[in-house]
Structure formats: structure tokens, C-alpha cells
Amino acid sequence: MDQFSLDTPKEGFIDITAKVRELIRHSCIRQGICQVFVPHTTAGVTINENADPDVVADMLMAFDRMVPNLPYRHMEGNSPAHIKSSMVGCSITLPVVDNKLLLGTWQGIYFCEFDGPRRRSVWVQVMGG
Template identity: 40%
Template sequence: MSWSQSTFTLSPRTRGCYLITDEIVQNLPELQEYKAGLVNLFMQHTSAALTLNENWDSDVRLDMTDSLEKIAPESWSFRHDAEGSDDMPAHIKSSLIGASITIPIKGGRLATGTWQGVWLCEFRRMRHSRKVVATIQGEKLK
């Protein structure tokens, strides 16, 4: 059993849901060394999230963004607004979606389903760079 851990920064993005599977794989070339295992991706931020969802139809990402806006709209009056009116809604959405995901590795690749992709859900209006800690555990290829 072997372990690997690295931290990388995602490209800055504004509010929305983005398919980032390719960016994840590009930042983790060591995935190719693993026969089988797991990769945990942990977002080091409280106003963005990671999830697995539809990887084909971009309308799903737009609908998700719209739906999350209805769950925690910026128009509500929140006590916590230290960084602006989108601050607290971003924290709520981040908690609902989650800070991490775990994906199986099979044959040096992410073992996602046919229609699954890794999403970054960015909940702030202004562009932010987001750091991800990737921890891999598994059996390396011989």
C-alpha cells in the first residue's frame, strides 16, 4: 500500500459550477502509477465546494447554480457579511455540497461513471483561486 499527497491550485473562476475533471487529472500525474486505490480531494476553502455530477450537459451546471441561489439567496439579510453580501450564502452552499470527495482509482485513472465528472462549485462573485489537497492511497502498478 502506498500513499501520495499533493496540493495544487485550481484556475480562478467566478460564481458557478464548473467541470474540472481534466484539471484535476493534469494536476495529479501520479494517478497513473496506481493500479487500484482511492483519491480524496479536499477543498481548503469555506466558500466553494467539490462534487461529482453530470459531465456532459452544461445545462445541468447552470441549473445547479440557479437552484443553489434559490436555497441561499444573496438578497437575504445575514448577520455575517464581513466580505460582502455573497459571503454567508457562499458558506451555506459550501456546507450543503461539501469540502471533499473520494473517487476510486482503477488502472491509473479515475474510476468515475460514464456521465460523472468532478465539479468545482464556486459561490463567490469575484474570481478566486482555490487550493485542493489530494491524498492518494492504493496499490501501485508494478
């Protein structure tokens, strides 16, 4: 398993596609799957369009509307971040063929920060033969 770190903004989506592709290229796996995992309760990982930055802005706006600021009981004051993280999820699984990550034409992998700024980790495991 490989791991990399990134510094995040207060809230936002960071395109990590190139880093995941690099880790797959350096693996010895020709055919298999790649698991990307985020070990944080106020962040997540997702796949979405990476051609138009307005998609990311729209997603952040929609999350803010779906998870309003309410009188949450969690004392740290970051309950919306925990909820958004659960909505997005903490892992994705992707196919690897010929030692390359398979994504659709417009797809990219995004680290989703909901409670930054922070130094975060991403774990990547490539499995197969």
C-alpha cells in the same frame, strides 16, 4: 499529496476532472482511492453530469433559490456562499483501478465557486497500492 490552483469566476462550476485524472496517472497507485479536498469555506467540490452545460446552470439557479439573500448576521456579506459550500461539501472520494479514475459515463468532478473571483487550491491525495 498533490495540489493545484485555479482562478475562479464570481460564481460557477469548473470541471477539474482532467487535472485529477492526470495526477492519478502520475501516481504509483494501481488500486485504491482518490480524495479530492477543497480547503475553502466558500467553495466546494462535487460530482455531476459533465456532458450538458445546462446541468451546471440549473444547479447554480437552484442553489440561488434555496439560499436567498436574507439579512444574514455575518459581516462579510458572503453568508450565502458559506451556506452553499456546506450544502455541497468540501471533499469527495473516488475509486482508482488500474491507475485510472473510475467515474460513470456522464460524470465529472467540479470545483464549485460561490464567492469569487479568487485564486483557489485543490488538494488531491491518491492512496492504495
